[in-house]
Amino acid sequence: MSVLIKNGKVVTVESEFIADVYCEGEKIVAIGKNLNYKADKVIDASSKLVFPGGIDPHVHLDMPFMGTYSSDDYETGTRAALFGGTTSVIEFILQKQGDTLHNALKTWQEKSIHKAVGDFGYHMAITDFNDDVAKEVVQMIEGQGITSFKTFMAYKGVLMIDDGQMVQLMKVVKKHGGIVTVHATNGDMIDSLIAKNLAAGNTKPIYHYLSQPEVTEAEATGRFCDMLYYTGCPGYIVHLTCEGALNAVRERSLKNQKIFIETCSQYLMIDASLYDQADGAKWVMSPPLRQKKDQEALWSGINQGIIQVVGTDHCPFTLEQKDMGKDNFAKIPNGHPAIEHRIEFMYSEGVRKEKISLNKFIEICSTNAAKIFGMYPKKGTIAIGADADIVVFDPDKEHVISVNTHHMNCDYSGYEGWKVTGKIETVLLRGKIAIENNQCHLKPGDGKFISRGKSSMVI
Ligand code: URP
Ligand code: ZN
Numbered sequence: 001m002s003v004l005i006k007n008g009k010v011v012t013v014e015s016e017f018i019a020d021v022y023c024e025g026e027k028i029v030a031i032g033k034n035l036n037y038k039a040d041k042v043i044d045a046s047s048k049l050v051f052p053g054g055i056d057p058h059v060h061l062d063m064p065f066m067g068t069y070s071s072d073d074y075e076t077g078t079r080a081a082l083f084g085g086t087t088s089v090i091e092f093i094l095q096k097q098g099d100t101l102h103n104a105l106k107t108w109q110e111k112s113i114h115k116a117v118g119d120f121g122y123h124m125a126i127t128d129f130n131d132d133v134a135k136e137v138v139q140m141i142e143g144q145g146i147t148s149f150k151t152f153m154a155y156k157g158v159l160m161i162d163d164g165q166m167v168q169l170m171k172v173v174k175k176h177g178g179i180v181t182v183h184a185t186n187g188d189m190i191d192s193l194i195a196k197n198l199a200a201g202n203t204k205p206i207y208h209y210l211s212q213p214e215v216t217e218a219e220a221t222g223r224f225c226d227m228l229y230y231t232g233c234p235g236y237i238v239h240l241t242c243e244g245a246l247n248a249v250r251e252r253s254l255k256n257q258k259i260f261i262e263t264c265s266q267y268l269m270i271d272a273s274l275y276d277q278a279d280g281a282k283w284v285m286s287p288p289l290r291q292k293k294d295q296e297a298l299w300s301g302i303n304q305g306i307i308q309v310v311g312t313d314h315c316p317f318t319l320e321q322k323d324m325g326k327d328n329f330a331k332i333p334n335g336h337p338a339i340e341h342r343i344e345f346m347y348s349e350g351v352r353k354e355k356i357s358l359n360k361f362i363e364i365c366s367t368n369a370a371k372i373f374g375m376y377p378k379k380g381t382i383a384i385g386a387d388a389d390i391v392v393f394d395p396d397k398e399h400v401i402s403v404n405t406h407h408m409n410c411d412y413s414g415y416e417g418w419k420v421t422g423k424i425e426t427v428l429l430r431g432k433i434a435i436e437n438n439q440c441h442l443k444p445g446d447g448k449f450i451s452r453g454k455s456s457m458v459i
């Protein structure tokens with residue numbers, strides 16, 4: 001199949017220019033003015049933006065968590081991602097404590113390979129590190145195309161590893177050219193605050209927020225950076241939410257340039273005042289939403305290049321699942337639905353409201369994730385030879401976010417009624433039409449596993 005996208009404004013990190021883009025098979029073959037190719041399909045992109053498919057490196061699909069499973073699986077989740085212009089996601093394999101990485105990989109392959117509609121890779125979450133797991137880490141990097149390793153400094157007894165394990169893991173990962181990623185919050189402090197609040201009869205969602213004050217994130221973030229510096233390992237902090245944690249990295253980055261930061265669209269847009277509402281459980285996530293001053297700090301961090309990526313931490317639970325914690329905030333499954341709206345949100349809230357440039361928008365939604373996680377330039381840019389993962393975007397179209405129109409398998413939206421300017425119109429995944437006229441044209445199994453290499457952001 002061949003596709004010719006005509007007269008769009010092509011946007012990359014480096015430039016924006018009016019051009020045609022010609023794709024043949026899975027690849028971009030030519031970019032230029034008035035291209036003279038006969039294509040199976042021609043798309044008129046006049047007055048539209050044409051940019052690389054989004055990459056969301058932080059999503060949880062069919063995730064076993066807090067006594068249930070996140071409500072989007074690989075089929076519904078990657079399809080919703082495509083509707084939102086995200087052509088690739090990186091999801092998390094969770095090692096079971098006491099079990100092998102290979103067993104976990106097998107479980108995740110069964111969840112994903114025949115179900116994914118869009119492309120996907122895996123981070124491997126290390127929840128139990130020892131000498132045998134160290135050998136498997138090397139096998140993941142060298143044989144399986146899994147080059148990033150997720151760690152948790154919280155969720156003790158289920159996902160958390162201690163600092164000794166962290167340092168040993170960093171040494172192995174550094175030696176073999178991978179990267180360690182982290183959920184950086186102080187698990188012990190949080191657990192004691194949760195216990196104290198419950199003992200005092202404080203059971204409402206607001207106490208989820210009050211049990212994870214900013215210092216719990218700032219402390220763990222700084223500690224993680226110090227361990228990176230000590231081991232020389234590159235690292236990536238997921239879902240950073242607040243000024244204190246950002247400043248902890250800012251300070252460490254004076255002597256360590258191998259730290260990358262992701263924030264998520266929700267931390268830039270909504271704040272902790274939502275926890276006062278009767279339906280506050282909808283936004284219970286970890287770390288929790290913060291304050292307006294933190295949003296300002298995060299937007300600044302993006303423009304200063306200290307924050308390189310905006311993901312979603314998509315981890316939806318239905319209202320019935322959220323109800324598991326109606327009498328105890330600590331039992332509310334953590335996470336909210338977000339995979340579908342990240343790109344439209346970052347355009348509408350970021351570019352249109354003049355918080356970030358159009359080029360920065362491409363950088364944080366696609367290109368930097370491709371570079372940090374070893375997929376560039378196959379993914380993350382519009383260039384000859386790259387995968388034809390392309391979004392055609394109407395920058396002026398206004399619409400309203402609603403549970404009635406979203407495609408995520410979740411019976412509420414955390415953004416009901418939110419007005420957005422800019423709409424995903426057409427999406428190509430490796431040269432195939434994925435989304436057109438509000439329909440998905442791909443099926444389960446059309447999404448392919450992305451075997452990743454070493455980060456091109458680390459020397
Ligand atoms: O609340 C969240 N973030 N749920 C998913 C698990 C995690 O910590 O990322
Ligand atoms: Zn997390």
Ligand code: ZN
Nearest residue numbers: 058060313315
């Ligand atoms: Zn997460």
